[in-house]
Structures are given as C-alpha cells and as structure tokens.
Amino acid sequence: DQQVKQNSPSLSVQEGRISILNCDYTNSMFDYFLWYKKYPAEGPTFLISISSIKDKNEDGRFTVFLNKSAKHLSLHIVPSQPGDSAVYFCAASARDGGSNYKLTFGKGTLLTVNP
Amino acid sequence: DAMVIQNPRYQVTQFGKPVTLSCSQTLNHNVMYWYQQKSSQAPKLLFHYYDKDFNNEADTPDNFQSRRPNTSFCFLDIRSPGLGDAAMYLCATYGQGALDTQYFGPGTRLTVL
Numbered sequence: 688d689q690q691v692k693q694n695s696p697s698l699s700v701q702e703g704r705i706s707i708l709n710c711d712y713t714n715s716m717f718d719y720f721l722w723y724k725k726y727p728a729e730g731p732t733f734l735i736s737i738s739s740i741k742d743k744n745e746d747g748r749f750t751v752f753l754n755k756s757a758k759h760l761s762l763h764i765v766p767s768q769p770g771d772s773a774v775y776f777c778a779a780s781a782r783d784g785g786s787n788y789k790l791t792f793g794k795g796t797l798l799t800v801n802p
Numbered sequence: 803d804a805m806v807i808q809n810p811r812y813q814v815t816q817f818g819k820p821v822t823l824s825c826s827q828t829l830n831h832n833v834m835y836w837y838q839q840k841s842s843q844a845p846k847l848l849f850h851y852y853d854k855d856f857n858n859e860a861d862t863p864d865n866f867q868s869r870r871p872n873t874s875f876c877f878l879d880i881r882s883p884g885l886g887d888a889a890m891y892l893c894a895t896y897g898q899g900a901l902d903t904q905y906f907g908p909g910t911r912l913t914v915l
Contacts, residue, residue: 730909788833790904
C-alpha cells in the first residue's frame with residue numbers, strides 16, 4: 688500500500704520553461720514533506736521541504752506547494768535548466784513535533800530538461 | 803569531503819553466496835539506515851540503527867542482517883542472495899543538525915548471477 692505516490696514516472700520539459708512534479712499522499716499523519724534529487728550513480732540529496740503548517744516554501748528556482756485538504760504537493764522549478772535533469776523523490780514524515788527520523792518515499796519522477 | 807561513503811559501488815555475487823556491503827559516515831550521526839531500491843521503485847527501508855539499537859522493518863526478510871560496530875560504520879549482510887535481491891542498496895544517516903533530513907550515500911549496485 689503506497690502511502691506516497693508519484694504517478695508520473697517521467698516528465699520532459701524545455702529549458703527555460705516550468706517543471707511541475709506532483710506527489711500525493713494517503714496518510715493523514717504525515718506533517719512534513721521533502722523533495723530529494725538523485726543523479727545517476729549518486730545517492731539522493733535533499734532539495735527542499737515544507738511543513739504542514741505552511742502551504743508554500745520557496746528556495747531560489749524551486750518552490751513546493753502543499754494542499755493539505757487534497758493531500759497533494761507539487762514541486763515547481765522555474766526556469767528549468769538542463770542540469771535539473773534527474774530523478775526527483777517525494778518523501779513524507781510523521782514528525783508529530785519530532786524529527787524527520789523516519790521517511791516514506793515515492794517511486795520518483797525522472798525529469799528531463801531539453802536544451 | 804564525502805559524508806556517507808559506500809563500498810563497493812558495484813558488487814557482483816553468485817546465487818546463494820554471502821555478501822557484505824559497507825557504509826561509513828563522517829557526520830557523527832547517531833542514526834544509520836539501509837534502504838533497498840529496485841528499478842523504478844521507491845527506496846524501501848530494510849532496517850536502521852538508532853545508536854546501538856537495531857530496528858528491523860516488519861517485512862524485511864531474515865536473509866538480510868546488519869551490524870554496526872561503532873558510530874561510523876554499518877554493514878549489510880545478505881546471507882544467501884537470491885536473484886530477487888539484485889538492487890541498489892542505499893545507506894543513509896540522520897542526526898541533529900542545520901538540516902532536518904537524511905543524508906544518503908551513493909549506493910551499492912548489487913548484481914546476483
């Protein structure tokens with residue numbers, strides 16, 4: 688039973704345009720969400736996160752939006768660059784005031800940014 | 803300045819032949835995890851150590867064992883690898899710091915012949 692779902696295995700966008708990666712979750716106990724980026728032959732690296740008390744968090748070209756009622760979050764990359772081509776994992780944590788000690792991951796979305 | 807190091811990066815073993823994967827960290831984090839990731843699948847947590855306390859996930863097969871002799875090192879032992887155990891094995895760490903996140907190593911790609 689997948690608690691974190693990334694329904695698009697892949698996404699292709701043109702350089703300079705917006706990339707939107709989506710993630711849905713089913714566990715209402717999740718209260719913190721993270722995005723990781725993974726290049727081939729490397730481990731996932733943390734990209735950006737959002738707490739459930741917020742609906743938006745921005746860091747440079749990366750913005751994560753959270754819709755708690757829909758149990759949906761999305762990662763926006765604007766403008767997209769070829770170096771953004773990677774697999775993006777959505778992860779969720781039931782912190783309950785604690786920490787991101789235990790994460791549940793989605794299957795990932797392969798983003799390809801074409802020059 | 804690698805923080806989570808996994809050796810080897812690629813491992814080939816034979817069906818049924820025991821294999822050990824290793825992970826070391828320079829972050830001095832108290833939690834270390836082992837994940838299994840198969841192609842196009844989510845990383846699946848096998849077990850983790852909180853300091854010396856071992857925590858096994860309920861659905862992790864008995865074929866998988868782990869050892870953590872000290873804070874810096876953690877090993878994944880696969881006692882009798884089957885073809886279905888071929889995967890990427892990711893080690894990760896967690897500890898209090900500026901970023902409340904897990905830090906991953908580059909992974910070991912295991913092939914079972």
